[in-house]
Amino acid sequence: MDSRNVKTVADARALVEGRGLSHVKLGVVDLDGVIRGKYLASAKFIDALESGFKFCDIVFGWDSNDQLYDKCDFTGWHSAFPDATARIDPATCRDVPMEDDMLFFLGEFDGAAAQLCPRRLLRRVVDRAAGMGLVASVAAEFEFFVFDETPHTVREKNYRELRNLTPGWFGYSMLRSSVESDFHRSLLKLCDAMDIPIEGLHTETGPGVLEAAIQYCDALAAADRAVLFKTFAKVWAQRQGKMMTFMAKWSNAYPGQSGHLHLSLRDHCGKPVFHESGRPGNMSDTMRWFVGGQQALLPELLAMVASTVNSYSRLVPGFWAPTDATWGIENRTCALRVIPGSPSSQRVEYRVAAADINPYLAVAAALGSGLWGIENRIEPDRPISGNAYDMTHPATRALPRTLSDAANRLIGSSAARDLFGDVFVDHYAMTRHWEEREFRKAITDWELARYFEII
Template sequence: MKDWLRKHPQVRTIRVAAADLNGQARGKRIPARFADKVVKDGTRFPFSVLNLDIWGEDIDDSPLVFEQGDADGILRPTERGFMPMPWLEAPTALLPIWMFRENGQPYEGDPRHALRAVVDRYKARGLTPVCAMELEFFLIDDSGKTLQVPPSPRSGKRRKAAETLSIRALDAFDTFFTDLYDACEAMDIPADTSTSETGLGQFEVNLMHCDDALRAADDAWLFKMLVKGLARRHGFAASFMAKPYPEYSGSGLHTHFSVLDEKGDNVFDSGGPKGTAMMRHAVAGCLAAMHDATLIFAPHANSYDRLVPGKHAPTAISWGYENRTSAIRIPAGNPAARRIEHRVAGGDVNPYLMLAAILGSALSGIEDQAEPAPPITGNAYAVEGLPHIPESWEAAIDAFEQRDVLSRFLPKELIRNYVLTKRQELHYLAELSPEEQVELYLDSV
């Protein structure tokens, strides 16, 4: 880590940052000349900082604050190390960190540690999850009273229509995307294909598959930070908000995953299109936890505007082969690449919690050798009798708090802290107008 700074003497300051439960970067700005101390000894801030609400306020009834004296945790660098922050004007480095207790034990309220614990359970069984993510976001001109697509830097015109898989839409913002891919290269984020999507000024960038789930979540967290920061340098906003425009589809964060055994073979590969029994077990686990885990996949009030029938987001708890109307899709293609696509999460999620919930529930199904209901065919929105995910934020909070399924793979302290956070947000969001809610979520998520 120290070598990176020596190779980049132009860097004058660093940021040390950890992800809180909402996926917000919390940390400090430090002069680069003191970086060695951070690398060696870490830094400190209160445990409660990873349990702030979406405004960055303490949770009123959190036991982490006054009850425990607002005690400090120790935050140490993750294995990711230093990287540039290309969205800032001054040369600056980012050092991702995560939280530990004074005795060196991981802090269970840290979402990155929650994912690490799930990955450790896979390792104990000789298994390795392989993950890839598709991140959708909007480019938005938020300079006026009404949100709208930014004018093209090339033509100066606004295209006020969805342009699904349009090369013209990509070319209109070519300067931004060229800078974005250059920045991903500098930060070692494996950005692959980009497309225009069905929303107004909406795009998707795929991140390449990775056999390190922690790194995959890091990539998604860093990518969201980068896209939002870089867009501001280009004079507009980028938002992973689930549903900024009521009349257009929202932004999802679809996750593809498979599982390798100790030989490196895909345990979902049956040699044919149907997949193995272990794949079905993983599907069953994901379906069993989906209702109670919806709060992770849809963490904000605005998230539920996306989860409506017929808007390219799943509402029924179902699975199917090559079916994008179902919550779980098994893509076609080479059997060696057989995988599960989990389609519930919005772009506004915390990637660490999302992957912990997806991989944790899949492993629970594998451990139980559970069997899913038969796969659906056709339009899942039109199939009667299917169970559904919660329709409201409040119902999702209630379901999450029950934690019958979730406690198998999420720490009890994290579940408690997350519920307290969301109940506080639910209370104070009720005081905001729809316009104020959009303003809150546009930049924060």
């Protein structure tokens, strides 16, 4: 059996037993979009397919660097970090081509932890859409820098004077992609083997920066593809003595790295619902309300999309990233870009997202806000024509400028609480406040250069 055909518990068991595997790789995704996992003995894995498995709930009690949150009610020393119950989704089965016949599966949390589990959160938003008779298609595209470095050398160099895969600013370069064709083609081969189909791969503007556009599919599977791409592309690169970064902005010398999301809706019969010929931008009422909801809630949900301190270094004028909740038709200076087309290609591009997104949370925010807009028939502003950066926008459309400000907006959002629940909103906002406080403890190179001698 091909791993792509695994849909049920019986399918997964048959494939593991048929390959005679001693162990299987199993992962869950934390609030920062990091896959945490382990090798699990095949007998234990097969039992877990039916009855679930246990995973320490510390994954909701620490940050991306394994540092414990200081104000966490969900888990901590006070609760003794118990196990949480999780279950395996057989349909996430992937081959791991770097490890012979090894298989990988994603799990998601049940019980109390389900309220915080990013994958379960997105599943609830998908279920909300289904209750409205709608199904979402989503695609992610990521920009990422590639370096001739290793995890050891970047630390030895203190992340300075890094050697990029290629030099110079050379977007859409046929020269660079042809010279580095072994690198490009082996990445495409890896993604094909792991059922992460890449529709386009090209160089972007900057030394050693690439952009990969992942083929669209239903929302939950699209987030799976995105999180697997970010992890296993890095695995593949490091095994070749190279490194990738998906930071929102790793250097002041270059533009930030996007993680744009493309979204569309169809009804339960498969008919697209965003397209209506003869209307401005071919936008149906449904699409207009969807964009209206996204625009209205973008400032309130930004912490779920721009989830790191570094995210806000990208959201500055003139660097291909929005600073206000704006929208336009085929306008790349806006946060939301409506892309007119045929009924099947009509979609909205959620351009505020960077490469550092947790795909589950970002898709949940982008889709959930649009559904909220449809439910409440939210009208968007007039579409922006021309350069949105050069225009003055209402204060209500301004995006938070820091992660802490964004977390405060999330806490105060009644729509966020309706869409995602009080437990998630309060816990997640706490984690973002922690992230900002940790950053404030650091002394930056900029501060040293500016103040060391002169003040």
